[in-house]
Amino acid sequence: MFRRSFWFSTGVAAGVWATTKVNRKLRQLTPESLAVTAANKALETGHRIKDRAVGFALDVRDNMAQREAELGDALGINASVDAQLPPPRRLAAIENHHSPKYVDGSAYPTNSNNRNEDH
Template identity: 85%
Template sequence: MFRRTFWFSTGVAAGVWATAKVNRKLRQLTPESVAATAANKALETGHRIKDRAVGFALDVRDNMARREAELGEALGLDAPVDRELPPSRRLAAIENHHSPKYVEGSTYPTYSYNRNEDH
């Protein structure tokens, strides 16, 4: 009698367990549940991609700053700046040696300002 009760109880427990497992799986396969699972996976993937992209952008920015420093050092851009003004230069457009108004030997061209000279 004990043996029959044991096997009967074991069968009932197995049936309850199997029914619960099948019902749980069926609930997971409903369209709403599948859509929710897909949305959750997409969000997780998006967060993972964003974290990697941010890490990549930070790496690129660090390497860019390091390379700019290397180039600045190689080109001497980081050297102290000379605060003196460069010497003044005469403009080539002003020096017209073929003009009858140009006076030889002067530092800057001198012109006659007689307004009636050309008329």
């Protein structure tokens, strides 16, 4: 009797285990479950691609800055400015009427280089 009850309980346990496995697999193969699985895999792939793209962009930016520094050194752009150079020239916003190009303090210059005069 003990032997029969052992095999009976073993069969019941095997049946429960098999039924659970089959039901779980059937739930995984429903269209909703497949859609969720596909969406999750797409998100994971997107995150992986984004991480690689960000890493690539940072590498490109670092190498670009390094190359610009090398080119600046080679062309002398990054060299220090000498103190002997004159300051940059600025155009006067208002003309000086005490300048020698005006004769007798008149309002119009005698030797104007202005090409925008009315002719």
